[in-house]
Amino acid sequence: MDHYDIVVIGSGPAGRRAAVQAAKLGRSVLVVENRLRLGGVSVHTGTIPSKTLRETVLNLSGWRERGFYGLAYRVKKEIEGKDLGSRLRKTLDYEIEVLEHQFARNGVRTFGGMARxxxxxxxxxxxxxxEEHVFSFDYGVIAVGTTPYRPANIPFNDRSVVDSDSLVFEPRVPKSLTVVGAGVIGIEYATIFSALDVPVTIIEPKDTILDFIDREIIEEFTHELRQRGVTLRLGAKVDQVELDSVGWPIAILADGRRIRSDMLLYAAGRSGATANLGLENAGITPQDRGRLKVDPATFQTNVRNIYAAGDVIGFPSLASTSMEQGRIAALHACGAAMHPAPEFFPYGIYAVPEISTVGLTEQQVRTQGIPYESGVARFRETSRGHIMxxxxxxMKMMFSLEDRKLLGVHIVGEGATELIHIGQAVLNLGGTLDYFVENAFNYPTLAEAYKIAALDAWNRMPRQTTPLAAALP
Structure with a gap:
């Protein structure tokens, strides 16, 4: 029986970062992955495939050039599933190659199979x-990710009724699409296919979408979706789904409405992939939908030598935060020094258009009773926006009236997930409105929106005036 200092179950963002961090600290590390290749959900069915699909669609459809050449502009007239799959496979191969090289370079051993x-x-x-193999370890890290939730009343066939896994496994371009669930995954795929001019209907039982995003940004986002012809059925619950005589799915709503489409994507939740891990043998009990409860500072479970990180522990379920969670878990297990986690981290939603946010929303600022002022910049107000x-x-920014400190940045539009990092840095360093007003930005860039939004807020902020007589020597 081989023994390791640390065994990591799962090779997604949390697992890979935990493994590499532990190896760099001189520990012997084994990564167990139940897929045929490394990468976990992120590489095979989640983050990388969805973002690759998005980029492929934007390129082939000519989406970014339609502002100049009209809505009918296309780079490729007939876009098919094979066009989407070709780039997807190349990207995945490259990602896996990089990961394998990273593990080999750091002396991390990998083993394929189902762990229990x-x-x-x-x-x-x-x-x-x-064949069964037994390994012993001092510390374990559970980083198995999640799987799509598949309720019994949905007739999944992985062709016309799909989840996010089967959608990217063999992508095709449907004649029309119904998306059940307006969470991050549902919104991303709905807007990606909408960019291909596929008629899309989004069904969501709540009256709002993406509640953790600033409401003004969501209003702008939904307005654009409706302009593009996306149908939003909010406050509508799907009772059941059935197939018609030609195999097209029909979503039957609680109020009796029936929505028929060529494909139905069910994206209403995910479950922790913990069902077959034998957690009961280790004294760990999963929470709702297989999620694991951990100490938010160390990512230890209730068992001292077993940690969990990534999507399996729940919100925020971002690849970026999962990596940091895995790294912190490894540092704690190895007894190494850990710096405090930054107070604010960015969210990125790779819809069309992108949404990214960091810091407090306007709703949170109001709830906390912070006196504030906000400023807005439209991308069309920048020279780079005209060029593009x-x-x-x-972009929307908020500042405290008491000390002028930045409170939050919220962006919807082209390049939002890249632009947000300027706001993230200023926010975590305790910067103020003055940074944006007094510093120069490259011209022409979309980043100029920071100065425009800051000046918009400054124009509304109260001024302290000095009487003229007092100002004279």
Whole structure:
């Protein structure tokens, strides 16, 4: 029986970062992955495939050039599933190659198979041939990610009724699409296919979408979706889904409405991939939908030597935060020094258009009773926006009236997930409105929106005036 200092179950963002961090600290590390290749959900069915699909669609459809050449402009007239799949496979191969090289360079051993805890210091791994292998360890990190939630009343067939996994496994361009669930995944895929001029209907039981995003940004976002012909059915619950005589899915709503489309994507939630881990043998009990509860500072479970990180522990379920969680778990397990986590981290939603946000929303500022002022910049107000032919996109910034400190930055539009990092740096360093007003930005860039929004806020902020007589020598 081989023994390791640290065994990591899962090779997604949290698992890979935990493994590499532990290896750099001189620990022996084993990564167990139940897929045929490394990468976890992020590489195979989640982050990388969805973002690759998005980029492929924007390129082939000519989406970014339509501001100049009109709505009918296309780079490729007939876009098919094989066009989407070709670039997807190339990207995945490259990502896996980089990961394998990273593990090899750091001396991390990998093993393919399904892991199951035998107790708090041993796991059994069943390889693809059915042979069982037992490994012992001092510390374990659970980074298995999540799987799409598949309720029994949805007739999944992975062709016309799909989840986010089967959608990217063999992508095709449907004649029309219904998306059940207006969370991040549902919104991303709905807008990606809308960019291909596929008629899209989004069904969401709540009256709002993406509640953790500033409401003004969501209003701008939904306005653009409606302009593009996306149908939003908010406050509508799907009772069941059935297939018609030609195999097209029909979503039957609680109020009796029936929505028929060529494809239905069910994206209403995910579950932690913990069902077959034998957690009971280690004394760990999953929470709702297989999620694991951890100490938010160390990512330890209720078992001292077993940690969990990434999507399996729940919100925020971002690849970026998952990496940091895995790294912190490894540092704590190795007894290494840990710096405090930054107070604010960015969210990125790779919809069309992108949404990104960092810091407090206007709703949170009001709830906390902070006196504030906000400023807005439209991308079309920047020279770079004109050059790019942008018709939409905006940035919103909020500042405290008491000390002028930045409170939050919220962006919807082209490049939002890249632009947000300027605001992230200023926010975490305690910067103020003066940074944006007094510093020069490259011209022409979309980043100029920071200065425009800051000046917009400054124009509304109260001024302290000095009587003329007092100002004279």
């Amino acid at each position: 805890f035998l107790d708090t210091n041993r796991i059994s791994v069943t390889d693809p041939d059915g 032919g942008l018709q939409s996109g905006m």
